[in-house]
Amino acid sequence: MSSQDIPEENLPAEQDTTHGAVTVADEKHPFADPGLPPHEHRIQDIDERAARRSERAVALLFTVSMLATIGFIASFVAIPHDKSIFVFPIGHINAMNFALGLTLGAALFCIGAGAVHWARTLMSDVEVADDRHPIEASPEVKAKVMADFRQGAKESALGRRKLIRNTMFGALALFPLSGVVLLRDLGPLPGTKLRHTLWSKGKLLVNMNTNEPLRPSDVAVGSLTFAKPEGLEEHDHDFQTEIAKAALMIVRLQPDDIKDKRELEWSHEGIVAYSKICTHVGCPISLYEQQTHHVLCPCHQSTFDLSDGARVIFGPAGHALPQLRIGVNDEGYLQALGDFEEPVGPAFWERG
């Protein structure tokens, strides 16, 4: 029903409200069908000038979209890729990025907005009722399907040629095994890899910044240093895998400030070395407050007290940061006196 064939004096007209079959409640249908509310016509349905305006608005949106697409192509071709402009309130921005985003966004948005405006103002908005129907097939169709199936089974001779039937079942049963076998690539199991790092007795502590082995005199009270085991270089094939476990955070405390007896024993002149990997989910943790000796994890705010065996004092971490036992070798360099005593990083099922 278009707006043209509705005489203006007839509108808005009363709509047929007796659509439903049951208008009065009876025993079988305790609720009466209220029917549909009367249809209200839009301005565009009765006023041709309003309809024209809507048509022009939709056409304008589509035209803007066309221009924006042309603008997109033009800006891609014309704007130098390294030109920077100032746009309030965005600030300095790459001119080409900005032009491409703006034109592409406008082109897509105007297509959508035009389509929605068209549907809202000009397409028919008369309510239509579509009754439900049963989804069951008719008895004739059902009988036909069953007959066809029986005939097919008979013609294929599946029941008679047992060899074909059995080998087919065998083939179908074996085929999924190829998928199951591929699951082996999820392994092999990590074995003891989670329990060991590159640290071992006698390995020097190498400063990550300078790539030089550290001496106790290099590490001042209140300073923060990161170290890797001697022999691990950044261009090594397994650097990321190994540093993810071996990364070390070194701070120096006044020996009197260390409250934990084992921490003091495993330190050297107040220099303590802790794993840099958070025991919660393994974020690199090194927000060190040198006055409180607290270390904070940036991911979930777990806080450890480095003056008290890196005990957890806040947050979701499950256990203290593992400490590396350190000492000094004959040449006066800091060295590890073994691997970490416990697995570094987050807990896992078999950690115990």
Place this chain on the structure above:
Amino acid sequence: MKKLSARRRHPLAAVVVLLLALACTGGLYAVFAPADKAQAEETAQSLTIEEGKKLYTVGCASCHGTGGQGTSDGPSLVGVGAAAVDFQVATGRMPAATSQGAQVPRKKNIYSQAEIDQLAAYIASLGAGPSIPTEEQYGPGGADIAKGGELFRNNCAQCHNFTGKGGALTHGKFAPTLEGVDPKHIYEAMQTGPQNMPSFPDTTLSEQNKKDIIAYLNAVNSDETVNPGGLELGGLGPVSEGLFGWIFGLGGLIAIAVWVAARTAKAKKS
């Protein structure tokens, strides 16, 4: 004497005589000439320290003690060095209004650079510590920006954010933004570790490393920074970006959905 004269025609004799003569001249010069200069320098230095002590007595002694030994309101300043004084006073952190509170914030500096230098000279005279860096140490010449980025991400980014925008710590403490901070002060902060910031002495983070870090900061967080993306929303990462996305992105989508489903204007029976 006979032995000497016997060797006077040795091919190396001339060289030995020349070296002796040079050593004598140099030694004499060292004994006499620079003595006056050193004397003058020492006098000027002690004057500066004297002036610094006066300033210290007025501005600092109430918390740090009359001899810089520290009190319950302020730590000892023996051995903190001139760099720490220059950083704390020039960034306005010292003198602090109170020793209470989470941390002392940056504020307007009330001392002239000459006064700060006098204060620094006095504190440096109390005990050896890092001295104020020179332009050559923190200037951009000879710096490797890429290496600086690597060092910054390894040593600094955990607290100060990847481009030095700052971040939160515990109990109201925070790592301040490094935007607009004088390179000299960044250098001094690394050397001395103000407040809860750990220090990064030259033994573990070399002078060249510090220079690289400052050059990196200048490249990513200054007026000269080229930012192709625009609208960095504070550069704080997922928090501000997520908030912006939820409020403006989702808000815009809801507004459009409301418009799509809204009732159109109906013609009313007159």
